[in-house]
Every structure is written in structure tokens, then in C-alpha cells.
Amino acid sequence: MTAKTAKPAAKLIDDCFVLDKDRLPHQEAIGILKARVRPVTGTEQVPLAEACGRFLAEPLVSPRQIPAHDNAAVDGYAFASSGYDFAKGAAFRVIGEASAGHPYQGTLLPGGAVRIFTGAVVPAGLDTVAMQEDVRTDERNGERWAAIPPGLKAGANRRLAGEDTKPGETLVAAGARLRPQDVASAAATGLGAVRCHAPLKVAVLSTGDEILRPGEVFVDGKVYDANAPMLHGLIAATGAEAVDLGVLPDTRESVIGALSEASRKFNVIVISGGASQGQEDHVVASIDALGKRHLWQIAIKPGRPMSFGQIGDCVVLGLPGNPVAVFVCFLMYVRPVLTRLAGGVWPEPTRFPVPTAFTQKKKRGRREFWRARLIRRDGRVLVDKFPRDGSGLISSLREADGFIEVNEDVDEIRIGEVVEFIPFSEFGLGQR
Structure with a gap:
């Protein structure tokens, strides 16, 4: 509710x-x-599950950094680059494990590496993750060791805390119509509801x-x-x-x-x-x-x-x-x-420059919107005008991909001339 x-x-x-x-x-x-x-x-508070498609009444501001911690981008082994030789590689003793939601709780030891899984917090003091498929492991005197090959840059495969979003950052401006990806941003900050226009x-x-x-x-x-x-x-x-x-x-x-x-x-x-x-x-x-x-x-x-x-x-x-x-x-x-x-920002559709596949005369002094469809000819995308102009021809809307917008001072469009094409997708309408 x-x-x-x-x-x-x-x-x-x-x-x-x-x-x-x-x-x-x-x-x-x-x-x-x-x-x-x-x-x-x-305006009203709207649960995130109901917010998609609504117009935001106030800016969506992140209360925290995202990600909250440095975390692993791959499954592998986290280690400190200070103990690694870029030219020769290095071997590290595996001292523990970290998985998503379960950080490593032990004490970091010099020369130690942590077995880590995607999304897990990278332990403080470690800064690089080697992909598990690139690592050779073996047992030495009852301990597990990981051999990291050469050529891995410091910070590899690590997502930095706050690299997606900074605290106080405006994620979505007021007046925007919320999309699924905007709702995802709100959810990632921990917000359960957002203020929208009714x-x-x-x-x-x-x-x-x-x-x-x-x-x-x-x-x-x-x-x-x-x-x-x-x-x-x-x-x-x-x-x-x-x-x-x-x-x-x-x-x-x-x-x-x-x-x-x-x-x-x-x-x-x-x-x-x-x-x-x-x-x-x-x-x-x-x-x-x-x-x-x-x-x-x-x-x-x-x-x-x-x-x-x-x-x-x-x-x-x-x-x-x-x-x-x-x-x-x-x-x-x-x-x-x-x-x-409804509380949104005035929407201005994007006009795309597309060459024409036709020639057409036009009366000066008025702006015209020609129904048109995109075609492919000789490897090029062209726009072709619907052959009839009657304003009662619903078939022309059904067959069109969008409009050609022709300004008042134009009296003729020639074949190959670049025109402004507005696809129906700019208005949130489905493709033909």
C-alpha cells in the first residue's frame, strides 16, 4: 500500500x-x-516493487558507498602485490577462505593468500586477485600453497569500495521516470521505497x-x-x-x-x-x-x-x-x-540522421510528420516514406517504424538526402 x-x-x-x-x-x-x-x-512513498514507471518526486541520493567494501570480481586467490614479482610470479601460503557474505576472519600473515570467491570482501592488506584457473596449488609440509603466474597487475580482479557510487551521489534526478535499472540503483543503496508523483x-x-x-x-x-x-x-x-x-x-x-x-x-x-x-x-x-x-x-x-x-x-x-x-x-x-x-521532465525525442530512399515534394510553411520505415539496401540503412498520406490510414501507422520530421522551410526531399527520423521507440512504443 x-x-x-x-x-x-x-x-x-x-x-x-x-x-x-x-x-x-x-x-x-x-x-x-x-x-x-x-x-x-x-506525491507518495512508493515501495520499490511498485516504483518502476513512476515519476520521481525528489532526487534519489545514495546514503552510502557502493560497493561497501573492496571485493573480488572472480573466484581465485587474494594476495598483497607487495610480495609479488611481476616478471617471475610468486607462491603464497593459503591461510584461509572468504566467500560472499562470509568475510575472512583470521589474522593476515606475511606471504599469505586467501582463497576467495566472487563478491567476497577482499581482506584489508590484500589488493590483488588471481583467477583460480591461472593458479597452481600444491601441498607443502601439510600446508596449501598457491603459485601465482607472472604478469598480473597490482589491483587486478578487485572491485574497489565506492567505485560504483559515492555517498551523497545523486543517482537519479527528480522528474525522471524510473526504469528497472534505476530501481536497482535504489535497491543497492538499501532504500525500500522512493517518493514519487501520484x-x-x-x-x-x-x-x-x-x-x-x-x-x-x-x-x-x-x-x-x-x-x-x-x-x-x-x-x-x-x-x-x-x-x-x-x-x-x-x-x-x-x-x-x-x-x-x-x-x-x-x-x-x-x-x-x-x-x-x-x-x-x-x-x-x-x-x-x-x-x-x-x-x-x-x-x-x-x-x-x-x-x-x-x-x-x-x-x-x-x-x-x-x-x-x-x-x-x-x-x-x-x-x-x-x-x-505527472511530474516528469519535458521529454524531447532524439532525431536520428538517416538518408532517404525516396523523393517527395512538400508545401512550405508547415511542419510535416511523414510515416516511414527503415529499410536496408546495399548494406546501408535508409528510411522510406509510406506512399500514401491520408490521415485516416491506420495501416500506415501499423507499417511504420517512426516519423520523418520535415521543417517548415523545406519544399522538397530528394533521394539520398539525410533527414531527421524519430523512431517510435523514442516514445516508449514497441518495435514493428
Whole structure:
């Protein structure tokens, strides 16, 4: 069980933002989002077994050195290099044994060696370990001797105390999302629990009279809701908790009512559809009626009619209706917003320079995200664009390995040109 604390008093920045452009460039939109979101959840002590995937609320600082003692990296014989001839080797009388968890308890004698096993404490006064397969042993007058061959450097096969971690060293910074290796670092220090942000609670809504839920009987003129299940998976990949609130009809009253109610129960609302300027698109107007809108219409393809605002302390993210546009907007905008709201550091995906296997023209003035896959040709790794650009083609997401990000000032990409490729693995999504 985890001990929870109350939600912090800090509020989101809710002053009104003046929308003075029809369509915001990508970087300006990112700047607005970065400036207006901050952690909104409380913190709690989380047992290590439950901490993987959580956002760290305070730095993980080591209370001690790791390893705590000099220890053996191999099974073998520990000895003092001061009594060893690098050119000729040396023989040492075996005076005892040390194994992991059972240090040598005897008195060290001049010219003595200790039989030692991996992980065991190297006795004080000894500084080098010879691997057992390199050592010849024999009996002399009822005593066991170990002949160490020449060529072994002082300190060989010894792990130094504190070589992994120093006392007071910050192992993981606040805001990091804990990975298994981070949890291992915490465990190695002896910590049983760490302070993390509580999981973000996200409501998922779909809009549209044409929407059917998967499993319902098909009706001509309708489409199945692919967005909600996809959003659930994408939200889960950020570590947040998603709750499906269903499909809203295309009426202003239903959208306003649902947003108003959800804003009182959730940290974030993610709503797909109804984000354009059509007569039946009510999301943007509802945000304006209930709260503050900070962003609408981004100069990107796909995903232009995205909106961002807040109702009280609840962030509202309005996404387009087409699944590809939803996918792009989520990864590039919603994912980092959820991460930051949940207490994490704003994540910036790594762009990898990869030469292209195609030529493609593009309209200037907007940033585009092309679905693409990696191919191998003539011993080289190239990136190839999915041949069709429709924002409703879920098959293009299924077949892609990631996005090619093309800046606003580019009007053509030629074959062999190096582009910026963002693999889906940068977003914590599995490989194809």
C-alpha cells in the first residue's frame, strides 16, 4: 500500500493567452505548452516493487558507498602485490577462505593468500586477485600453497569500495521516470521505497454522431471508434491512468456538460473529434465557455486542428478526429504535456540522421510528420516514406517504424538526402 498526500495547492497558469495567429508554428506551440504546464499531482512513498514507471518526486541520493567494501570480481586467490614479482610470479601460503557474505576472519600473515570467491570482501592488506584457473596449488609440509603466474597487475580482479557510487551521489534526478535499472540503483543503496508523483488521471472522450464503439453492430454511414482504444494505449505508455468516458453526440450541450463534469474529477481530458470549425464541432467553443483556451490550430500535417486549454485546474487537449492525426498530435504534444503534468521532465525525442530512399515534394510553411520505415539496401540503412498520406490510414501507422520530421522551410526531399527520423521507440512504443 502507498501513503498518499493531499493534492498540492499550486495551480496551472490560467491567464488568457492571446491567439494572434491563424496557425501556430510547431516550435511556438511547443513553447506555449512548456510555459503553461507544471506538475499537478501529489506525491507518495512508493515501495520499490511498485516504483518502476513512476515519476520521481525528489532526487534519489545514495546514503552510502557502493560497493561497501573492496571485493573480488572472480573466484581465485587474494594476495598483497607487495610480495609479488611481476616478471617471475610468486607462491603464497593459503591461510584461509572468504566467500560472499562470509568475510575472512583470521589474522593476515606475511606471504599469505586467501582463497576467495566472487563478491567476497577482499581482506584489508590484500589488493590483488588471481583467477583460480591461472593458479597452481600444491601441498607443502601439510600446508596449501598457491603459485601465482607472472604478469598480473597490482589491483587486478578487485572491485574497489565506492567505485560504483559515492555517498551523497545523486543517482537519479527528480522528474525522471524510473526504469528497472534505476530501481536497482535504489535497491543497492538499501532504500525500500522512493517518493514519487501520484499517477495522472486522464479522461478519454470521443465525439461525433457517426461514431460506433467497437463491438456494436455496424450501421451504414457510421465508423468505429479507433481513437479511444489507441489513446488508452498511448496514455498508459506515459504512466498515466486513463478512464474511457464514452462517445458524445454532436451537440453543444452534451460537450459542455461532459467537459464540465470531467474537469472536476480528472487532471486531464483528452477528447478526439469536434476540433475543427464545422457547424457540429463544439470542443473549442466549449473550452472557451468553461475555461481558458491557450492554443488552437497548429501549422503541421497531419493534426492541424489541435486545441489546448484548461477548465480550472484540469487541462483539456482537443485532438482531431482522424486516427493518424490523433497519433501524431499525441506523440508530439500530448505525451510531453502528460509527462510534465505527472511530474516528469519535458521529454524531447532524439532525431536520428538517416538518408532517404525516396523523393517527395512538400508545401512550405508547415511542419510535416511523414510515416516511414527503415529499410536496408546495399548494406546501408535508409528510411522510406509510406506512399500514401491520408490521415485516416491506420495501416500506415501499423507499417511504420517512426516519423520523418520535415521543417517548415523545406519544399522538397530528394533521394539520398539525410533527414531527421524519430523512431517510435523514442516514445516508449514497441518495435514493428
